[in-house]
Amino acid sequence: MSGRGAEFYGGRFNPKSVPALYASTSVLTALREANQVGDLQPTTLVCYRARIEMVFDTGDAEALGAAGLDEAAVADPSWRDQMRTTGEARTQHFARKLIAAGYNGLLVRSFAKGPGSNDRNLVLWKWAEVGSASLELIDDEDRLR
Numbered sequence: 001m002s003g004r005g006a007e008f009y010g011g012r013f014n015p016k017s018v019p020a021l022y023a024s025t026s027v028l029t030a031l032r033e034a035n036q037v038g039d040l041q042p043t044t045l046v047c048y049r050a051r052i053e054m055v056f057d058t059g060d061a062e063a064l065g066a067a068g069l070d071e072a073a074v075a076d077p078s079w080r081d082q083m084r085t086t087g088e089a090r091t092q093h094f095a096r097k098l099i100a101a102g103y104n105g106l107l108v109r110s111f112a113k114g115p116g117s118n119d120r121n122l123v124l125w126k127w128a129e130v131g132s133a134s135l136e137l138i139d140d141e142d143r144l145r
Contacts, residue, residue, distance in 0.1 A: 001021065001127075001135070001137060002019065003019030003020050003021050003124075004019060006018075006019060006020035006021070006022065007019040007020065010083055010089075010092065011092075011123075012079050012089070012091050012092075012111075013091055013092065013094075013095045013106060013108065013123045014092065014095055014123070014125065015083075015088050015089075015092040015093075015095065015096060016083075018095070018096070018099070018125060019125070020123055020124060020125055021123070021124040021127060021135070022121060022122075022123050023048065023050075023121065023122045023123075023124070024110065024119075024120070024121050024122075025107075025118075025119075025120045025121065025122060026118070026119065026120075027045060028119070029110050029112070029115065029119040029120065029121065030045055031043070031045075032110060032112035032113065032114060032115060032119065033110060033112045033121065035112075036112050036113065044144075046137055046138070046139070046144070047137075047138040048135050048136060048137055048138060049135075049136040049138055050122075050134065050135050050136075051132075051133075051134045052104050052105060052122070052124065052127070052132075052133050052134070052135070053104065053132040053133065054102055054103045054104045054105075054132065054133075055103065055104060055105050055106060055107055055122070056098050056103050056105070056106040056107070057106070057107045058071075058074050058106055058107060058108045058109070059107065059108075059109065059120075067094065067097070067098075068094070069090070069091075069094055073090055073091070073094075074091060074094075074108065075109075075111060076090070076091070077111075079091050079092070095123075095125070098125075099125050099126075103125070104124060104125065104126040104127065104132065104133040105122055105123050105124035105125055105126070105127075105133070106122075106123050107120055107121070107122055107123075108120065108121050108123065109121070
């Protein structure tokens with residue numbers, strides 16, 4: 001729940017030094033996301049209870065266009081190359097603008113292999129146990145200790 005891994009390495013929608021939590025809206029999407037590089041490795045799936053306000057929906061083409069991007073730019077697989085050559089990918093710059101505008105996260109379709117039209121991910125930059133971006137790990141049986 002710390003977002004430190006994404007903060008250290010950077011991700012499609014968070015530049016290095018910006019913590020982020022990448023979550024999927026369904027179990028199958030989460031499995032596809034976790035298994036993008038080959039054989040399924042040991043994986044722990046967790047569930048969250050979330051009440052997140054101020055989430056940008058990249059599925060809204062009009063809002064996306066007003067923000068200076070389109071679906072092709074959001075889906076561009078070269079974001080890692082952009083990050084290496086310029087220091088920040090276009091989607092990371094977009095995320096910085098959203099964060100500055102007060103957004104807590106964004107909703108985006110999955111780019112993992114074989115997604116359906118409802119396979120979506122939630123990328124969070126701000127979250128806490130309470131407030132307008134509340135996120136609670138569900139572990140009623142204390143399995144994660």
